[in-house]
Amino acid sequence: MKLENKTIPIILQNFVTESGASYNAINLSYELFGLPLHTAPIVLVNHALTGNAQVTGENGWWNDLIGENKTIDTTKYTILAFNVPGNGHNGISIENHTDFTARDIARIFIKGIEFLKINQLYAIIGGSVGGGIAWEILALEPQITKHLIPIATDWKSTDWLIANCYLQELILNNSSNPIEDARIHAMLCYRSPESFKEKFQRTKNDELAIFNVESWLGHHGKKLQKRYQISSYKLMNQLLKTIDITRNTDDFETLMSKTTADIHIIGINSDLFFSARENQETYQELKKFKENVSYNEIDSVHGHDAFLIEYKQLDNLLASIF
Numbered sequence: 019m020k021l022e023n024k025t026i027p028i029i030l031q032n033f034v035t036e037s038g039a040s041y042n043a044i045n046l047s048y049e050l051f052g053l054p055l056h057t058a059p060i061v062l063v064n065h066a067l068t069g070n071a072q073v074t075g076e077n078g079w080w081n082d083l084i085g086e087n088k089t090i091d092t093t094k095y096t097i098l099a100f101n102v103p104g105n106g107h108n109g110i111s112i113e114n115h116t117d118f119t120a121r122d123i124a125r126i127f128i129k130g131i132e133f134l135k136i137n138q139l140y141a142i143i144g145g146s147v148g149g150g151i152a153w154e155i156l157a158l159e160p161q162i163t164k165h166l167i168p169i170a171t172d173w174k175s176t177d178w179l180i181a182n183c184y185l186q187e188l189i190l191n192n193s194s195n196p197i198e199d200a201r202i203h204a205m206l207c208y209r210s211p212e213s214f215k216e217k218f219q220r221t222k223n224d225e226l227a228i229f230n231v232e233s234w235l236g237h238h239g240k241k242l243q244k245r246y247q248i249s250s251y252k253l254m255n256q257l258l259k260t261i262d263i264t265r266n267t268d269d270f271e272t273l274m275s276k277t278t279a280d281i282h283i284i285g286i287n288s289d290l291f292f293s294a295r296e297n298q299e300t301y302q303e304l305k306k307f308k309e310n311v312s313y314n315e316i317d318s319v320h321g322h323d324a325f326l327i328e329y330k331q332l333d334n335l336l337a338s339i340f
């Protein structure tokens with residue numbers, strides 16, 4: 019099923035970021051799954067904070083959704099996924115994470131799409147920061163895709179999210195156990211008070227003499243520490259914070275009037291980062307000038323991470339698109 023896995027041998031030469039930083043060369047790596055490129059509609063899948071281009075197959079982080087006879091069916095589509103340069107899965111480390119914005123990564127992905135000689139995608143789908151990068155791609159190239167499916171995200175990061183990214187930065191810069199401690203804080207925001215109550219019920223780990231919720235958080239901190247680099251964490255955190263398709267350019271309506279793509283917004287009713295309410299506002303804005311837009315909500319106690327948990331609901335919401 020997996021076709022290719024390589025670093026595109028080009029390099030985006032003389033790439034200048036939104037902030038004005040110059041890079042002589044940026045490597046972009048990608049993976050392809052399903053039918054060979056240019057024989058079937060192509061679905062671009064954007065990964066979230068700690069994900070990568072391995073979206074299906076061995077260690078695929080979206081295996082429940084993408085694969086043979088799954089909702090995004092690899093016997094019908096070509097699946098393309100890029101690694102965000104600097105995510106730790108392509109051997110590149112971006113030290114100056116503050117140089118980059120979500121829009122810079124969108125520009126890099128567009129160059130990758132051009133390099134692969136893809137004129138139009140069938141769909142771009144992504145959760146969280148991956149969905150934010152999807153919005154940025156559409157704003158830069160309004161006809162690049164037939165469908166946009168942003169999940170647990172929005173066209174701009176919310177103030178609550180920016181505040182949490184700021185705290186993540188402080189922990190990453192100042193803690194003696196930066197990745198572990200930052201992950202523990204982040205897990206509180208990825209889930210919800212209700213999901214913790216459902217899962218732990220104030221139960222205790224007698225051996226360690228701590229609450230089970232504490233031991234679970236510690237476990238997640240250690241798990242990430244083993245598989246993640248601090249430079250990647252800082253970069254991805256910065257991307258999450260900088261999602262905003264309107265920064266220094268046109269307003270939302272001007273940008274989105276240019277696209278004929280169907281926009282299928284999927285919110286999560288317990289998401290603390292990208293609230294369902296702000297997603298509904300985006301939908302209402304779009305509805306004023308665009309016919310082919312929909313809003314659906316995942317009903318879950320699991321918060322932001324529900325896009326990695328609630329597969330039955332996602333299958334139902336995506337069935338008519340794929």
Ligand SMILES: N[C@@H](CCO)C(=O)O
Pocket residue numbers: 066067068069145146147208322323
């Ligand atoms: N919890 C997921 C999603 C964050 O948006 C991750 O760590 O990648």
